[in-house]
Every structure is written in structure tokens, then in C-alpha cells.
Amino acid sequence: MNATDFLNGAIRRGSDRVGEAVDNALDWANERTVRLAVTGLSRAGKTVFTTALVHNLIRFPKRRQILPAIANLDNIISVIERPQPNPELATFPYSANLDALTSDPPRWPPSTNQLSELRIELHYRPRSWLRRRINRRAVLNIDIVDYPGEWLLDLPLLNMTYETWSAHTLKLAQRQPRRSLADQWLAALTTVNPGGRAEQTEIRMLSKTYRKYLKACTEPSLGLTIIQPGRFLSPGHWDLDAPALNFCPMERPLGAAPGNGTLYVAMAERYEVYRTRVVREFYEKHFKDFNRQIILVDLLRSLKAGPDAFEEASEAMSTILKSFEHGTSSLLARLGLPWGRHKIDRVIFAASKADHVSRSQQGNLESLLQDMLDRASREIGATAVDTKVLALSALRCTADWIDQSDGNRLTVVVGVPVGGDHERSLWTGEVPDRMPPRGEWQENDYRFIDFLPKKLPPGAPQGFEHIRLDEAVKYLVGDLFS
Amino acid sequence: MRDKPRVAPYEADADQSRLSYLPGDAPPPDHVGKGPPPMERSVAEANLLDEETESPVPVAPSRAPSKFWATGTTFLVFFALFTIGFLAYASVRTVLDALAWWAPTGILLGLLLVGVVVTGFVAIARELLGIWRQKRSLGAIESARREADLLMDSRGHDRGFAFAARVIQLYEARADMAEPIRAFRQAANSSLRDHEVVARLSSHVLRHLDEQAHTAIGRALRDTAFISLASPNGLVDSLITLWRELKMLREIASIYGLTPGFVQQWALLRRVVSIAATSGMANQAGNMAVQSFSGGIVGHLSANMADSLYTALRTARLGMYAMETCRPVTFLPEERRGMWALLSKAARSVATLLAAPGG
Numbered sequence: 001m002n003a004t005d006f007l008n009g010a011i012r013r014g015s016d017r018v019g020e021a022v023d024n025a026l027d028w029a030n031e032r033t034v035r036l037a038v039t040g041l042s043r044a045g046k047t048v049f050t051t052a053l054v055h056n057l058i059r060f061p062k063r064r065q066i067l068p069a070i071a072n073l074d075n076i077i078s079v080i081e082r083p084q085p086n087p088e089l090a091t092f093p094y095s096a097n098l099d100a101l102t103s104d105p106p107r108w109p110p111s112t113n114q115l116s117e118l119r120i121e122l123h124y125r126p127r128s129w130l131r132r133r134i135n136r137r138a139v140l141n142i143d144i145v146d147y148p149g150e151w152l153l154d155l156p157l158l159n160m161t162y163e164t165w166s167a168h169t170l171k172l173a174q175r176q177p178r179r180s181l182a183d184q185w186l187a188a189l190t191t192v193n194p195g196g197r198a199e200q201t202e203i204r205m206l207s208k209t210y211r212k213y214l215k216a217c218t219e220p221s222l223g224l225t226i227i228q229p230g231r232f233l234s235p236g237h238w239d240l241d242a243p244a245l246n247f248c249p250m251e252r253p254l255g256a257a258p259g260n261g262t263l264y265v266a267m268a269e270r271y272e273v274y275r276t277r278v279v280r281e282f283y284e285k286h287f288k289d290f291n292r293q294i295i296l297v298d299l300l301r302s303l304k305a306g307p308d309a310f311e312e313a314s315e316a317m318s319t320i321l322k323s324f325e326h327g328t329s330s331l332l333a334r335l336g337l338p339w340g341r342h343k344i345d346r347v348i349f350a351a352s353k354a355d356h357v358s359r360s361q362q363g364n365l366e367s368l369l370q371d372m373l374d375r376a377s378r379e380i381g382a383t384a385v386d387t388k389v390l391a392l393s394a395l396r397c398t399a400d401w402i403d404q405s406d407g408n409r410l411t412v413v414v415g416v417p418v419g420g421d422h423e424r425s426l427w428t429g430e431v432p433d434r435m436p437p438r439g440e441w442q443e444n445d446y447r448f449i450d451f452l453p454k455k456l457p458p459g460a461p462q463g464f465e466h467i468r469l470d471e472a473v474k475y476l477v478g479d480l481f482s
Numbered sequence: 483m484r485d486k487p488r489v490a491p492y493e494a495d496a497d498q499s500r501l502s503y504l505p506g507d508a509p510p511p512d513h514v515g516k517g518p519p520p521m522e523r524s525v526a527e528a529n530l531l532d533e534e535t536e537s538p539v540p541v542a543p544s545r546a547p548s549k550f551w552a553t554g555t556t557f558l559v560f561f562a563l564f565t566i567g568f569l570a571y572a573s574v575r576t577v578l579d580a581l582a583w584w585a586p587t588g589i590l591l592g593l594l595l596v597g598v599v600v601t602g603f604v605a606i607a608r609e610l611l612g613i614w615r616q617k618r619s620l621g622a623i624e625s626a627r628r629e630a631d632l633l634m635d636s637r638g639h640d641r642g643f644a645f646a647a648r649v650i651q652l653y654e655a656r657a658d659m660a661e662p663i664r665a666f667r668q669a670a671n672s673s674l675r676d677h678e679v680v681a682r683l684s685s686h687v688l689r690h691l692d693e694q695a696h697t698a699i700g701r702a703l704r705d706t707a708f709i710s711l712a713s714p715n716g717l718v719d720s721l722i723t724l725w726r727e728l729k730m731l732r733e734i735a736s737i738y739g740l741t742p743g744f745v746q747q748w749a750l751l752r753r754v755v756s757i758a759a760t761s762g763m764a765n766q767a768g769n770m771a772v773q774s775f776s777g778g779i780v781g782h783l784s785a786n787m788a789d790s791l792y793t794a795l796r797t798a799r800l801g802m803y804a805m806e807t808c809r810p811v812t813f814l815p816e817e818r819r820g821m822w823a824l825l826s827k828a829a830r831s832v833a834t835l836l837a838a839p840g841g
Contacts, residue, residue, distance in 0.1 A: 068669030072685055359673045363637045400672045408489050422495070429491035447491030467673045 030134060033141040034477060035289055037324065037344065040296035041225055042149030045352040045394065047112050049296060050144050051097040052394035052464045054081050057120055059463045066463035069470035073481050075125040084117030085143065092118035092146050102460050106453040114236050115147045115286065124481050140480055145286050150230030153316060154279045155323035157228065162268040166249035172226060175308060181216040185209040195253035198266035203246060210248035223305020225316040231278055244273045289342040292476045293324060296352040299369055300448040307441045318376040326385045347380055347387045348475055349373055354391035354467050355398045356448055357428045358411040362391035367433035388475050393467040397451045401425065415451035626810040633676040642679030649683060649810050652739040662690045684811045692805065694737045699801030702730035707794035727797055731804050738808035
């Protein structure tokens, strides 16, 4: 090999590498990722929302009328669901959920009990002249994290010391119906001395009775929301016997600060481990860098349970929302560079399960949600974030009909109730457009029942019928295609 | 009609004899053979189904007729009558003179005069009939737009569907609109509120008409740009451009379901110009920008090129105003953004012309 051949080879290899680097840079420039925070307490409908969103988006390029509000986005070429980018997490069980929803008889997917993630890859033709010149096809990745709703309630603990949390929880336990549920645990607390030596048997006994109390609070008819710590009921990959998951709130002993080795300090130490190792880790790893957010609230459950439950849900949501970063992302983040700081710049407040009330009540549902989250939404609005309120049902399982019997003319919902085998019509009562004063809150003012999904062919090739899921998609990611 | 708030909540079997479908809801597949047959409702019935208010949507009263135009019209009528009278008098005198001079010439001229008068009356009568009909349709479009504006603020149901049914009637017979109308029907369901129905009507049905109108405007602005570029005489240029713009107005009106005659085009032009004149500072700023642009960079290149660009942009703006006049639903904010595409199309058209050999 002479010097010329060597030089030619070196130039060729060099130019290949440069070409490859340019190709990679162009691919990177044409790929954007948006992290969507699907936020909601337990039973708010996060899993069904994510499943329906993925399913309808996948079918969208072939059947645009599945999502009418974005049917005009004709530059979307294809949508593919991908495994999560984070190899440490489980994949969101989209197929299993779809099977459940389209089985015969249809059933709701099981409650989420572990962290999972999913990526939706949308291929589209860029509209901007410059981006079209770079590449005719661009990719938008939408990453969604699903998690047990109970864990969300742990986020406020990040800013609470053991003492503060204990005082708050003990105060809450004095309210009915919690008071009667907490009897055994509160009685157990009176048998121990917080300033005394920490005994494992005492700690185990207190934790066990506290966990029992929390379990009792999850009874759906009670509509209780603040159930902390969330991992006590839904531990994920943690062992329930782990010390970090065995403690309970207790009053600080009077007098001097409790010394090391006392029961109070032992409990406080375990709380601290829970806060730092469990909650902070979850928050740092999975709850940062969101760009868009949808907050799902099951208003009907709170409304049915009464004013205490309603106020509790309102307080819980307002506290949780403080844990998210709203505002404008840094310039680096907007350019898609990894060092940028992401913030949520669009938020939807959604009253989920809107199909469980008749259409005439959906406007009131939106107003009620606005009233419930008034403070939180004003605080978010103050960060110059766009917000929207929607009554939404990701999977519509009822139909609206008119009932003209008995001289009344009402729009009722018709569907098959959970546990039933034939259709029932339901007039829910008039949903208030704002939180009713305590004195006017009558028992039996509302009647809400859970319905089963409608029967669909296996795989639901036609997509899922929904109420305003398309509006949510348009608001959350529609601007990214223009 | 409002759902009565005092009715206590209840749950019952889905008794088919008591229940009926809502407008916008196709029978769900699992109801086939089980539920009552779907009811077909007329627009009037659909109006009654609304739960929010009992009265029909108030349509704002028509604008009071302008006194200026009343005076102007009177002047025009008197002027026309005087002209016709003067011409008739002169014509009859000429015929009589010819008859006195040589009878066969007089008879021939008399017959020609009768022919002119009769055909003239027929043409005028037809034009008046056309104007009367078109005035109704243009008025209907205006009224529809006012109703659509009200519905955009409404959180009720059904009235949106009734409105959509009326608008769809305008275009149902057209083969090219079958697919958009079908898509709209697929996209509609009873849970949609009035403003959502109107938005969906606009994005699914009217958007296709907008695209056709955009194409018509694109053709017109290309032509006017070319005329402006090629014409050596300002007067000829103005006349041909005016003719081409009137033709564009007629095309746009036809696309939105109006069929304007000659006089009606002037009425349309008047409305378009009145909208243009009252469309606010933004357009003034746009004008200034265009003028400064044409007097600046492009002006240095060629006065004709700048003229051409300005004419094309003016045609585009006139076309856009015509679209706003003829469209039964006001543009939604996100649809209005699409107008910039048209303006850039205007600029591209002119650039293409300039780049063409001999341009």
C-alpha cells in the first residue's frame, strides 16, 4: 500500500464517520420527547386513560374519526407503542389491559400495584419548512408513567418532618368516619410510652394496627383520600416487613427532646428512611422532567361520600400539585438538550368518569372541579401555565337517553352496572356546579354507580368510544405537530 | 327545557318503552335488537330537545339599513329612470322620424326597439328575481354566522346539532362534500355541547370548503400578480384586476353555497369592503408593512415586481374577507392561523412568476 492509497482510505473513512455523525445529529434534531404526567389518586382512572389513549392513538392514522378533534392533523403518519426507555421499570401492561376491556364479558383492568412506563412513538411530517428540509419525517415520543395512585399521596411527605406529619395524621384520625376506623390503633397508642425504650414488638404491633386502619380507610363508599404512607398498602417492590414500611405517627413526648433509642425516635428514624429512600427516590427518578400534565379526579366518588370526603380530596389534590414543577422549561430543555430543566407548561384538570353522569350534568361537573381545585389552579395559573378543565371519559361505557316518563323529561345514562348482567338507566340527580354548603348537603342527593365497559370485539379495532379524550390529546400534544 | 333539579336520583331497568335516543347518537351496536328503534327528528324537534333554555336561540336583529345607502339607492333609481326615459324618448323619436322618412325603415327600427325593450325587461326581471333569492341566501349565511357565534358561548346541547343540520343541508347535494359530511356525522355524538358541535362542523365540513376557496384565491392572486407585472398601462391593469377579483368573489361565494349574479357581486364586494374597512388596526399595520416592504427591498429591485406583489397580497386579503363574509361559521382561532399560509402562497406565486423565463 502506497502513501496515496493510505491517504485515500483515511479520507474515505473520515468522510464516512462525518456523514454518520451528521445523520445522527439530524435524527436527533428530528426526534423530540415529551413526558406526560398522568396524575390522579387511586381509582381516578389513570390506567384506563393511558390504555385508551395508547389504543386510540395507535389506530388514529387509519381511523382519524376515533379522535375527531385532531382528525385534521393529517401529517401524523404512524403511531407505535414501544417498551419503556427505562430498563429498570416494568412495561405498562397495555395488551393485558386491552384484553380485559375487550373480553367477554368485559371487565376493568386490575388496579395498578407497581410502577410501569410506556413510550408512544408518533411519526409525522414536520410542517415547518426548515425541519422538512432536514428530514421529511420526524418523531415525537410520548413517555407515560403509570403508578399506584396511593403513592402520589406520599409526595407531600417530602416537605414534612415526622413531627408535622404525626400531628396532621393524628388530627385527621379524630374526624369521623376515621375516628371509628382508627379505634384499635389509637387505643394501642395509649398503651405505649413514646419516650420509653423502643421495643420491636411494640413497633410491630403499632404498625400492624395502623396499617389495618389505613386498609379500612380504603373502603370506596367512604371516599377517603388522604391515606399515608401509600406504600403501606401498595408496597411495589418493597417488602412489607422492611423497617422502612413499619412505623406509625405518634405524639411527641412532652418535655425534653426524646433521646436516642426511644420509641418516638425509632419511629421518626423509620419515617425518615421512608421519606428519603422510598419517596424521594421515586420522586427524583420518575416524577421530574414532566412537560405536560393531566390531573384526573373522580369527583363522583367524593361527592357521594359527603362534604368531609370532598374537602379531604380537595386538600389532597392541592397538596400533591405543589410537588410538580410548573412553568416554562429552560432554553436547553426546549432545545431538547439533556442538561435542560423541564417544567410542565400545559395542564388539564379532568373530571374523569364523565360518562357516569348524563350529558346535561357534565358542564356542572367541570364547574365543580374548577371550584374544588380553585386554589391549586390559581397557583398553577400564576406560573403562566396554560390550563384547561374538561369532563372526560377515556372509555365511554354508557349512552345518554331521554326518559320522558312520570311527566319528567330527563337525560339519563344507560349502561350495565358492575356486578349486573343487564342494562339499567340512571338519573344521578343534579350535580352541583360548586361545592354545596355543608348544611345543604343531603344524603341521597346523588346516586352514582359503577358501570362495566361496553362489549367490544377482541382487540377493539374500531378504537374506544370516549368523551373528550380527543380534546385532551389535542390540548396536551396537538401543538407539537404544527 | 331544563332537567328538573328537584327530581330525586333513581335507578331503573333500561325500559325501552320509556327511553329514546338523543340527536347525534347513532344506535350503539349492543342496542341492536334490544333498544327502541332510532328516532328521526326534524330540526324543529331537535330544538325542543335542548335542556338549557326553552326559547330558541335568539338571532340578533338585522343591521339597520344605512341612510347613506338608502339615499344612494334612490339617486341611482332616479338616475336610471331618467336615463331610460331619455333614451326611450330619443329612441321613439328616432323611430317616428324614420317612419316619416321611409316607412319600411321605421317599421324595422320599431321592431328592433321592441325587441330591445322586451329582452331588457326580461333580463332585469330575472336579475331582480336572482337578487331577491340571493339576498335571502346571503342573509341566511349572515344569520347563521350570528347564531354560530352565540352557540360558541353555549354550554347546552342539541341546538348545535340543529344548527349543523341546517348548514349541512346547504352542501348535502354536492358530491365532493359527501365525505366531509360523513366524517362529521361519525365525529358527532350526543355528549358534545353546542360549541363543540359548531367547532367540529367548522373543522370537518367547512374546512374542505376553505381549502377550495384557498385554491380559488391562489389562482386569482397568481393571475392578478401576472397582470400587474405584465400590463404596461395602469388603467388597463386596474380594470383587468378588478374583473379578476370580481370573478374570484363569485367563485368563493359559489363554493360556500351562494350563487351571486352581477348585481349581487357588487353587494358582496360592498360587504367585503365594509368588513375590510372596519377590520381594525392589525390590517392597517399589515397594509403599512406591505407598503413599506414594497417600497423597500422589492422596490429597489423593480417597481413592477413590488406592484405585482402588492396586488397579489391585496387579492389574497380580499379573498380572505370574502371567505369570512360567505362562511356560515366564523373562523375558529386555530383556523385563522391558516391564513398566513395563504399569504405566503401569494408571495411564492409571485416569486415563481418572477423566476420564470422572461418574468
